[in-house]
Amino acid sequence: MEQIKGKLGGKKVLLMGLGILGGGAASARWLLEQGAILTITDMKTAEALGPSLAKLEDIKSQIRFVLGEHKESDFIENDIIVVNPDVPSTSPFIKIAREHGKRIENELSLFYAACPSRTTVAVTGTRGKTTTVNWTAHFLKGLRPDALITGNSPENPLLGSLERISPETPVVIEAPSFLLELAAESDFAPHVAVITNVYQDHLNRHGTMENYAAIKGNVFRKQKAGDFAIFNYANEWTKYFIAQNPQSKILFFYTKQLPQNKEGIYADGGNIVLRLHGKEETIMKSEEFVSQWGEHNLENLLGASLAAIVSGLDHWEIETLARTLSQVRYRQEKIFENDFVRIYNDTAATSPDATIAALARFGKDGPGTTVLIAGGTDRDLDFKEWAVAVKANLRAENLILLGGTATEKMKKELSQIGFGQINEKETLEECLHATLLRADALSKDSGTKIAILFSPGAKSFGKFKNEFDRGQQFEAATEKLTGGKVREDA
Secondary structure (H helix, E strand, O other): OHHHHHHHOOOEEEEEOOOOOOHHHHHHHHHHHOOOEEEEEEOOOOOOOHHHHHOOHHHHHHOEEEEOEOOHHHHHHOOEEEEOOOOOOOOHHHHHHHHOOOEEEEHHHHHHHHOOOOEEEEEEOOOOHHHHHHHHHHHHOOOOOOOEEEOOOOOOOOHHHHHHOOOOOEEEEEOOHHHHOOHHHOOOOOOEEEEOOOOOOOHHHHOOHHHHHHHHHOOOOOOOEOEEEEEEOOOOOHHHHHOOOOOOEEEEEEOOOOOOOOOEEEEEOOEEEEEEOOEEEEEEEOHHHHHHHOOOHHHHHHHHHHHHHHOOOOHHHHHHHHOOOOOOOOOOEEEEEOOOEEEEEOOOOOOHHHHHHHHHHHOOOOOOOEEEEEOOEOOOOOOHHHHHHHHHHOOHHHEEEEOOHHHHHHHHHHHHOOOOOOEEEOOHHHHHHHHHHHHHHHHHHHOOOEEEEEOOOOEOEOOEOOHHHHHHHHHHHHHHHHOOOOOOOO
16 A cells, blocks of 8 residues: 555546446545545546535535546646546547556555455456355355455445455456456456456457457456456356466366366356366255256356355365355345235346346246336447347237337337337336236236346436336335335345
């Protein structure tokens, strides 16, 4: 920490993007603590940034604010530019800063430079990274109770976590592509890097799948011998990552038997098998886990288990610790249940692939057992496979779409494969009301409970601040329309 303070003390630092989720406020407070002369600039107005500004009330006199605009002069006159994750690296203001030789940082690069932990695990991927992060931390708490999660979370901002970290603290970092954009320019090199998978996403920012995958690959780019890079053997982009010639030890996880020349962890014949150092050992049975968590979560379990084991956890502890895994909020999370319905909040499903995975879980009992709410804001994504999965797992009357730019693409794809009449609503509450009526009728006809799945398959902007706000609003609507408390009966 003193090393970083020496670099920032007396330096003129521009924090580009305060944001509304809390990470920017935590970064501002940390930068001041390191002795920075701080300016904060954001295109949002002070009114829009109200919640974040309130968190800085006690130190605002120490900060210069430029809100509602960016000034070119700020990017020339400050020594260091700290970029909010929502700011793309292609920003013209970042270009100006680079042309003037300014040092560009973000939360992740600053965090890693200041983090004293000797056990760092960084997880990235299109799907499953949050669950894998949470489950890896759960396993590592079996090694040390002070293991913690940070990154990509309003509750656990990167720079706000540093004061809780010692050299012995295992740290699990959720590293989305937005944070990894600058990683290749920094010394970021976690001891364990996990890529859960790569699917089409964020192309409105990254342009091509190749560029998106290359940014994901920054998670292992600076690793050395003695570190570990863990890949999903089934994902088509894994060959691309291996071709990047990681210097770390390459391991795999796979829901089938791994080829004999590959090391890692895999599921086969109802067993989860660890293969390391030329030895194979069955560490647990998989049937009970799959029954509780679904087949789609098996990859997350395997990735998390392997990351924890190479971080120092005894592999024999995995089976016991797996019995106490917790549901991750907003990821296919059951929030309500009564005599005729179970309601699941999957607001973190911000891409078509995430909803396809959810449908694979909830549609397995037949097309009449699940009612889906989907729709949102487009990010240059393709919904052809989403539409095929919807048709395979749902009756047309069991789909309710929430209006949005992505919803228009969803409707077009469904129409082209002859899905049937599409029911669209303008508000989330209207969607939930319609699904509750439908689920009630289905339950009475079948005598079974019906699953209501809120899995948007798209971003949330336009109607909501972000996917977390969307999830909270869905919970509020659930309480209002059911008269019950979310999670109390779930």
